[in-house]
Amino acid sequence: MSEIHPENYSHLRNLMCECIAVHLPDDKAYLAEARLHSLAREYTQGDINALIEKACSDTGDELRCQLVEAMAINETYFFRDPIFNESFIDHMLPNLMKRRRSDKTLRIWSAACSTGQEPYSIALLLEEHFPELKDWDVQIIASDFSRQSLSKAQSGRYGLTEMNRGLPALLMAKHFEQIDLEWQVKPVIREKVEFQRINLIHDWPEALPQFDIVLLRNVLLYFSMADRMKVLHKVRSQCRDDGYLLLGAAENLEIASGFTPVQAGKCGRFYQPG
Ligand SMILES: C[S@@+](CC[C@H](N)C(=O)[O-])C[C@H]1O[C@@H](n2cnc3c(N)ncnc32)[C@H](O)[C@@H]1O
The missing domain is CATH 3.40.50.150 (Vaccinia Virus protein VP39)
Structure with missing residues (x-):
């Protein structure tokens, strides 16, 4: 699995913020590596940095959506609290x-x-x-x-x-x-x-x-x-x-x-x- 470059993690954080207002902590790049693994395999032969760059390009609308969905924290369970x-x-x-x-x-x-x-x-x-x-x-x-x-x-x-x-x-x-x-x-x-x-x-x-x-x-x-x-x-x-x-x-x-x-x-x- 490729390691995410700091500038690409920073792009990802901006993307999350712009699209859904969610702030990713600056020390959670490892989380992105784990969560984007299967999208990277599908689109960029496992290269997470190439995946983020592709999503941030002008034509990356659908991919941007998928990236944000993959990164969103959706932890939930029945009868919480x-x-x-x-x-x-x-x-x-x-x-x-x-x-x-x-x-x-x-x-x-x-x-x-x-x-x-x-x-x-x-x-x-x-x-x-x-x-x-x-x-x-x-x-x-x-x-x-x-x-x-x-x-x-x-x-x-x-x-x-x-x-x-x-x-x-x-x-x-x-x-x-x-x-x-x-x-x-x-x-x-x-x-x-x-x-x-x-x-x-x-x-x-x-x-x-x-x-x-x-x-x-x-x-x-x-x-x-x-x-x-x-x-x-x-x-x-x-x-x-x-x-x-x-x-x-x-x-x-x-x-x-x-x-x-x-x-x-x-x-x-x-x-x-x-
Ligand atoms: C941690 S889960 C909480 C689920 C449930 N409310 C609970 O308490 O068990 C957070 C949810 O908020 C959604 N979410 C994050 N940002 C959002 C936004 N801007 N608009 C709508 N949903 C959003 C995520 O997709 C995720 O499903």
């Missing part, structure tokens, strides 16, 4: 349902959904704990910039290692079917999630509804402060006044983001407009 799940079930959703009982609508957005475990976990929580939502108009939208992640998310197919990360055995048996060496979310749950390709730092589709809940977990931490603020202000305008924003366990909101923290059970990481 158990305290969140508990507070979601015991506090947030019951409160929201009380407030929405006349129009019976619920709009949820998983705004950096990676390979789908997050939105499917939400769909499973609703299915398992809120049977009364059956006659509500519930929409779960899940988006990511990455075509590769979205394609896997849409298929709802996972290998054993992914299934073993966070998914209780009972839910696996009830809501998944085995296909060869993989498991697929059953259609009745899959159909509850609508996938869209949205880059958080580009324009968002005009047809996006106003949301009751926005999950923006484990993505803003890779953005600069200025880009975080930009995205948060857009999320604020996409969120109903009494809706909720959820961040990842390691993320906190800066002041002036348009949201303030609210306590919901043991979890203090829910935010509401204000």
